[in-house]
Amino acid sequence: MPxxxxxxxxxxxxxxxxxxxxxxxxxxxxxxxxxxEAGRSIFDRENRGTYHRRAIEYGEHPWHDDYIDDQQAKGMxxxxxxxxxxxxxxxxxxxxxxxxxxxxxxxxxxxxxWPLEWNELETYYVDAERxxxxxxxxxPYQEDRRSAPYPQPAMPLSYNLQVLKNWAExxxxxxxxxxxxxxxxxxxxGRGACGLYDTCGDVCPxxxxxxxxxxxxxxxxxxxxxxxxxxxxxxxxxADGNDAIxxxxxxxxxxxxxxxxxxxxxxxxxxxQCWSPHLLLLSATSRFPNGLANRSGLVGxxxxxxxxxxxxxxxxxxxxxxxxxxxxxxxxxxxxxxxGKPFVRHDTRVWESAAGKEPRLRxxxxxxxxxxxxxxxxxxxxxxxxxxRLRAYYDSxxxxxxxxxxxxxxxNRYGDPMPKIExxxxxxxxxxxxxxxxxxxxxxxxxTRASSGRLVSKPVNSSYWDHPAGGCRxxxxxxxSVCDSYGRTHDHENLFVIGAPTLPTGGVTNxxxxxxxxxxxxxxxxxxxx
Amino acid sequence: xxxxxxxxxxxxxxxxxxLLRVPLEAQQLSSDHVFVLRDVAAxxxxxxxxxxxxxxxxxxxxxWIRDYKEGVPLSxxxxxxxLVKTGPSxxxxxxxxxxxxxxxAKARGSRFGALPPADRRALLDEAFKAADVRALPGRPDGKHxxxxxxxxxxxxxxxxxxxxxxxxxRNTYRAIRVTTxxxxxxxAPAAGPKPQVR
Numbered sequence: 001m002p003x004x005x006x007x008x009x010x011x012x013x014x015x016x017x018x019x020x021x022x023x024x025x026x027x028x029x030x031x032x033x034x035x036x037e038a039g040r041s042i043f044d045r046e047n048r049g050t051y052h053r054r055a056i057e058y059g060e061h062p063w064h065d066d067y068i069d070d071q072q073a074k075g076m077x078x079x080x081x082x083x084x085x086x087x088x089x090x091x092x093x094x095x096x097x098x099x100x101x102x103x104x105x106x107x108x109x110x111x112x113x114w115p116l117e118w119n120e121l122e123t124y125y126v127d128a129e130r131x132x133x134x135x136x137x138x139x140p141y142q143e144d145r146r147s148a149p150y151p152q153p154a155m156p157l158s159y160n161l162q163v164l165k166n167w168a169e170x171x172x173x174x175x176x177x178x179x180x181x182x183x184x185x186x187x188x189x190g191r192g193a194c195g196l197y198d199t200c201g202d203v204c205p206x207x208x209x210x211x212x213x214x215x216x217x218x219x220x221x222x223x224x225x226x227x228x229x230x231x232x233x234x235x236x237x238x239a240d241g242n243d244a245i246x247x248x249x250x251x252x253x254x255x256x257x258x259x260x261x262x263x264x265x266x267x268x269x270x271x272x273q274c275w276s277p278h279l280l281l282l283s284a285t286s287r288f289p290n291g292l293a294n295r296s297g298l299v300g301x302x303x304x305x306x307x308x309x310x311x312x313x314x315x316x317x318x319x320x321x322x323x324x325x326x327x328x329x330x331x332x333x334x335x336x337x338x339x340g341k342p343f344v345r346h347d348t349r350v351w352e353s354a355a356g357k358e359p360r361l362r363x364x365x366x367x368x369x370x371x372x373x374x375x376x377x378x379x380x381x382x383x384x385x386x387x388x389r390l391r392a393y394y395d396s397x398x399x400x401x402x403x404x405x406x407x408x409x410x411x412n413r414y415g416d417p418m419p420k421i422e423x424x425x426x427x428x429x430x431x432x433x434x435x436x437x438x439x440x441x442x443x444x445x446x447x448t449r450a451s452s453g454r455l456v457s458k459p460v461n462s463s464y465w466d467h468p469a470g471g472c473r474x475x476x477x478x479x480x481s482v483c484d485s486y487g488r489t490h491d492h493e494n495l496f497v498i499g500a501p502t503l504p505t506g507g508v509t510n511x512x513x514x515x516x517x518x519x520x521x522x523x524x525x526x527x528x529x530x
Numbered sequence: 531x532x533x534x535x536x537x538x539x540x541x542x543x544x545x546x547x548x549l550l551r552v553p554l555e556a557q558q559l560s561s562d563h564v565f566v567l568r569d570v571a572a573x574x575x576x577x578x579x580x581x582x583x584x585x586x587x588x589x590x591x592x593x594w595i596r597d598y599k600e601g602v603p604l605s606x607x608x609x610x611x612x613l614v615k616t617g618p619s620x621x622x623x624x625x626x627x628x629x630x631x632x633x634x635a636k637a638r639g640s641r642f643g644a645l646p647p648a649d650r651r652a653l654l655d656e657a658f659k660a661a662d663v664r665a666l667p668g669r670p671d672g673k674h675x676x677x678x679x680x681x682x683x684x685x686x687x688x689x690x691x692x693x694x695x696x697x698x699x700r701n702t703y704r705a706i707r708v709t710t711x712x713x714x715x716x717x718a719p720a721a722g723p724k725p726q727v728r
Contacts, residue, residue, distance in 0.1 A: 056701050057594060058616065059669060061603045067613070079606045079613065158709040184706065195703040202605060322690050322700025323709045359684040359693070361658075361666045361677065368655045374684065375576045375693065382693050464609045 002260045006034040006226065007530060009248055009264035011233045011279065012271035013037030014085025015512065016499030016519040018212035018219070019131060020270060023523035025224035028530055033225045035216075036250055036262060038232040038275075039082035040065060043217055045207060052197055052205040062203035063088055068253075070412040071232065075404075075421030076274050077464060083229050084213040085272065091201045091326055092181040092209040093510040094134040096125050098144065098335040100345065101507045104397070108343055110428055111397040112504050115476045115485040116521075122147055124517035129179075132210050132516065133188050136179030141332050152184050155194070158324040160352040163317045164388060165329055168350050170450035171443075175329040175350065179513075181210040190214050200326045231260065234416060236267065236283040236292055236495070245292070245495045256413060266494050266530060268487075269472075270519070273303065273500040277404050277471035278419040280497075293472070293489040293497070298482050300404035302473050303423050304506035305465035307396045309346075309440045312355050312389060315453040319386040321354035334392075334443070335508060343432060344439045346394035347509040348447075353387040356456065387456075390447070392440045393508050396465060399426040404471050423465050437461065467511035472501035474518075486525035487518070498522040558595060558621045563628045564588070567679065569643035570631065573650050574680050578692060587683045594670065594682060595621045620672030627675045631657060691716060 008024065010017050013035050021033055042063055051062035066082040078086045100107060102114040102121065126148045129136075135152035138144075154177035157165060161177070168175050182200070183193050191214055192206030200209045207214060219225040230253040237247035248262040269276045277300040281291035291299050329350040337343050359378045363369055369377050407420035425433070441459050448454055475481025478490035481504075487496045499515040499522075507514065559567070571584045579587065602616045634653050635642040642650060654676060658664075661674040666685070670678030683689055687700040696713035 055605065058598065058602070059604045060599075060616070061605045064603075067606070077609050077611065079611045156706055156710045159712050162710070194706060196706055196709060197703060198701050201608075320694050320696050320698050320713050322687065322698040323713070325700075359666055359689070361663070361680070368651055368658065370574045370651060370654065370680075371572075372577050374574075374680070375578070378684070378693050462609075466609070 002258070003263060004034060004226075004228070004260060005263045006032040007264060008033045008266045008268060008526070009262045010035045010225075010268045010270050011248060012085070012269065012275065013039070013083040013212075013216065013227065013229065014270065014272060014499075015087035015212045016272075016515050017268070017270035018084075018215040019128070019516045020268065020498055020519045020523040020526075021219055021225050022131065022215055023127075023520050024527055024530075025219065025222075027524070027527035031530060034262060034264070035225050035227045036231050036233055036248065037083050037227065037229045038068060038071060039080070039085075039229065040253075041083040041213070041216070041227065041229045042066060042088070043083075043213055045213075048203050048207070049205045051203050052199055055199060055202045068232075071418070072410075073274050073278070073404075073419040073421060074407060074410065075423070075464075076419070077466070077468060083216055083227065084211055087512065088211050088213060089202055090209075090211075090512060094129065094132060094136065094179040094181050094513040095330065095347070095509040096122075096144070096146075096179075097507040097509065097511075097514050098332070100336050101505065104395075104505060108337065110343065111426065112475070112480075114504055115474055115481075116518075121517060121521070124520045125513065127520050128513050128516040131520075132181040132513070133183060134179050134181050134513075135184045137176050139332055140174035140176055141335070143336060144332055150179065155180050155182060155184055155327055157329075158327060158352070160319040160321070160323045160386075161327060161329060161350075163319050163386070164350050164352065167315055167317055167388075167451050167453070168329060168331070168447055171447040173331040173333040173348060173443075173447070175331045175348075178328045178330050178349075180327070183208040190218060196324060198322070198325050228260075230254070233262070233279060234282060234414060236269075236279065237261075238283075238285050238287065238292065238492075243287075243492050245492050251414065266496070266526060268522075268526070269495065269497045269501075270499060273305075273468045273471050274404065274419055274421065276497050276501040278406070280472070281404075281406055282416055288491070293482055293491045293495060295491050296479055296482060298400070298473060298480070300471050301400050301402065302398045302470045302504065303402045303404055303421055303468065304398040304470035304503065305396065305423065305468035305511070306393045306506045306508060307465055308391055308393045308462045309437060309459045310389070310391045310462070311441075311444050311459040312353065312387060312456040313444065313448045313453050314356070314385050314387055314456055315448065315451040316385045317451050318383070319352055321352055321357065321382075321387070323352065325352060327351075330509070332509075342435055342439075343428075344394070344436050345508050346392040346436070346440060348443060349391040349393075351389040351391075353389040355387045355389065357382040357387055385452075388453075390444050390459075392443070393466060393510075394436050394440065395429070395505075395508050397426045397429040397505055398470060399424045402426075402470070421468075423468075433461075465506070467506060467509075469500040469503040469506045469511055469515070472497040473504045474502040475504065485521075487522040488525065496522055496526060558619075559592070559625055559628070563625050564592065566628045566632050566642065567591075567675065569641060570628075570676055571679065572643055573647075574654070574676055575683055576689075576692060579688075587686075588679065590686075591670075591679050591682045595619070595624075618672075620670045620678060623672050624675040624678075627657070627661070631676070 137154040194208035406417035
C-alpha cells in the first residue's frame with residue numbers, strides 16, 4: 001500500500017482548502033501540506049478563450065470532465081468535482097453576512113447563535129477580501145461597518161445598472177454594486193483584468209474572476225503544497241486505542257483497487273457541505289458507529305443555505321440588455337429586522353434582463369415573421385421599457401431533520417452509498433413562509449411603483465436552497481455541535497472541518513466569502529497547534 | 531426579361547463571392563446547397579446588414595455547423611444540475627431541406643429568391659409547419675435549416691446590437707468604461723429596416 005506522509009492532510013480541493021493552505025503556508029513555512037482531491041486538475045488556462053466561445057456558441061460546459069459519474073449526490077446543487085471546486089465557475093459574489101446572522105438566538109430567539117464574535121469574524125472578512133481581491137464599495141447602511149476598505153473600488157455600474165439603481169432607490173431602499181472577486185482594471189495575483197465577457201458563471205477567459213485553480217498552481221510552483229488529484233478519499237482511519245485520526249484512505253481513479261494511505265498529524269476536511277459530512281458518515285467504526293466526529297449525532301444535520309424568491313418586472317426606463325448581465329445591485333435594507341416587528345430578513349437584488357425581449361418567429365396572431373418583419377416586431381417589444389430581474393435570498397433556518405444521509409439506493413463503483421440531502425425548515429421558519437413571501441412581494445411591488453413598473457407575474461419561491469452549508473455545525477457544546485468555532489471536531493482533536501459545513505445557519509446572501517473567512521480562522525488556529 | 535436580369539445579377543454576385551468560404555465536410559452541404567441558403571438568407575435575415583452581412587451570417591452559420599461536436603457535455607446547470615450532452619449534428623437533414631425548398635420554389639416557377647414575397651413566405655410557412663418549427667430554436671436543432679440559420683443570427687450578439695441600434699457587444703471583449711455610458715448607436719443604415727416581405 002503506497003503511503004504518503006505530511007504534517008497536514010487536507011481532503012478537498014476547493015476554495016476553502018486553497019485559502020486555508022495559502023494562509024497556513026504563510027504562517028508555518030516548511031509545513032508539509034498535502035491536498036487530496038477526488039476530481040482532476042484543470043490547469044489549461046490557455047484554452048479558456050476557446051472554452052468561453054464554445055460555451056456561448058454551443059452551450060458546452062467549459063470545464064471538461066469536472067465531474068465523476070458515479071460520485072454524485074441527490075440534492076446537491078452542482079455536479080462539479082475538480083481542483084478548484086464550484087468556485088471554478090462561481091459569479092464571484094463576495095457579500096458579507098451581517099452581525100445578526102451570528103446572533104439569531106440572542107436577538108430574535110430563533111435558530112442558534114454562532115460561537116464566535118462578529119468583530120473577530122470581521123477581521124477575517126478583511127483578509128478574505130484581500131486574498132480574493134474583492135472590488136466593492138462600502139455599504140450605504142452604517143450598521144455594515146468595516147475595519148478596512150475593499151482592496152479595489154466596486155466594479156463600475158454599467159449604464160443599465162445606473163438606470164436601474166435610480167429606479168430601485170425610488171423605493172427608499174439603498175442599493176450598491178455587488179462586491180465581486182474580480183480584477184477590475186488591471187491584472188492581479190497572476191490573473192488578468194476583466195474583459196467583461198459576461199460569462200463569469202461559466203468561465204472567465206482572462207482569469208479576472210477569481211478561481212482557486214490559480215492559487216493551487218501558485219502553491220504547487222512554490223512547493224507549498226503537494227496536490228494529489230483524482231484521488232477519492234473513502235475513509236478516515238481512527239487510531240487504535242484513542243480518538244485521533246491516523247490516516248485517510250484514497251483511491252486513484254486509474255487504480256481503483258489500490259489503497260493509498262495518507263498519514264498526517266493533522267487532517268482537515270475541506271470537502272464542502274455535501275462531501276465532508278458524507279466522509280464522516282462513511283468512516284463509521286465500532287467505536288463511532290454513527291460516523292466519525294458524530295457523538296452528538298449531528299453530522300449531516302442542520303443542512304442549511306437559503307431559499308429565494310424571484311420575480312421579473314417591467315419598467316418604463318430604457319436599458320440595453322447585454323451590457324453586464326453578471327453584475328448586479330444589492331440592498332442590505334432587510335439584513336436586520338427591527339424589534340417588535342414580524343421576523344423577516346433577506347437581501348434584495350437587481351439585475352438587467354432580456355426576459356420577454358427575445359426575437360420571435362411568429363407574431364402574436366401566428367403570422368410567420370421573416371427578415372425585417374421579425375426585426376421590426378422584435379424592436380417593438382425590446383425598445384418598449386425594460387425588463388428587470390429581482391431576487392431576495394431570505395433567512396431559511398434549518399431543522400435538525402434538514403439532513404444529509406447515506407442513500408443505499410445509490411452507490412459508487414466501490415459500493416459506498418452516496419449522499420442524499422433533504423433540507424427542511426425548522427418550525428418557526430416554516431410558519432413564517434407565507435409572511436415572508438408577502439413581505440418580499442410587497443418590497444418588489446414598492447420598487448416597481450416607480451417608472452410605471454409592474455411585476456410581470458407573481459413572485460415565485462425557489463425549488464432549491466442556494467449557497468448550501470451545514471452538516472457539521474460549529475458550537476461550544478459538544479452535545480449540540482460537531483466542531484468548535486475553529487472547525488476542530490469535538491471528538492477528534494487532530495481533525496478539522498472547515499468552511500461551509502461548519503455554519504449553523506446560512507445567512508441571507510451569498511455564502512462564499514463567509515466560508516472563506518471562517519476557513520482562514522481555522523488556518524490560524526491550526527497554525528497555533530502545529 | 532426581369533427574371534433573366536435578376537439571374538444575371540445573381541450569377542455576377544456569385545462569381546465575386548466564393549460560395550463555400552467555410553470548408554464543410556462532403557456529407558453536409560454542397561456548394562449548390564449553400565447557394566440556395568444564401569439565396570434564402572436575403573429573405574429571412576434583416577436587410578439592414580446588407581448582402582455582405584447576410585453572406586457573413588451564412589458563413590458564421592456554416593462555421594458553426596462545421597465545428598459542432600457531438601456528445602459533449604452541456605453546462606450542468608446550477609441548483610438542479612443534470613448531465614446532458616450535445617446530440618447528433620443538426621446538419622444531416624439540411625441538404626434535403628434545401629433541395630426540397632428549391633424544388634418547391636421551382637414548382638412555382640423560379641428559384642426561391644426570385645419568387646414574389648408572398649410565395650416565399652408561403653413556402654417557408656409550409657416547410658416550418660411540416661418540420662414542426664413553432665419558434666426560433668435556442669440553438670440550431672436540425673428541424674429546419676432556415677429556422678436554424680435565423681436562430682443562429684437573431685440570437686447573436688450582432689443581432690442584439692441591431693435590435694437596439696446600439697453597440698452593446700454582449701459576451702464580447704469590452705473595456706468596462708465603455709459599458710458605463712449609454713451605448714453608441716450603430717452606423718446609420720442599421721437604424722431603419724424597411725420591411726421586405728409583405
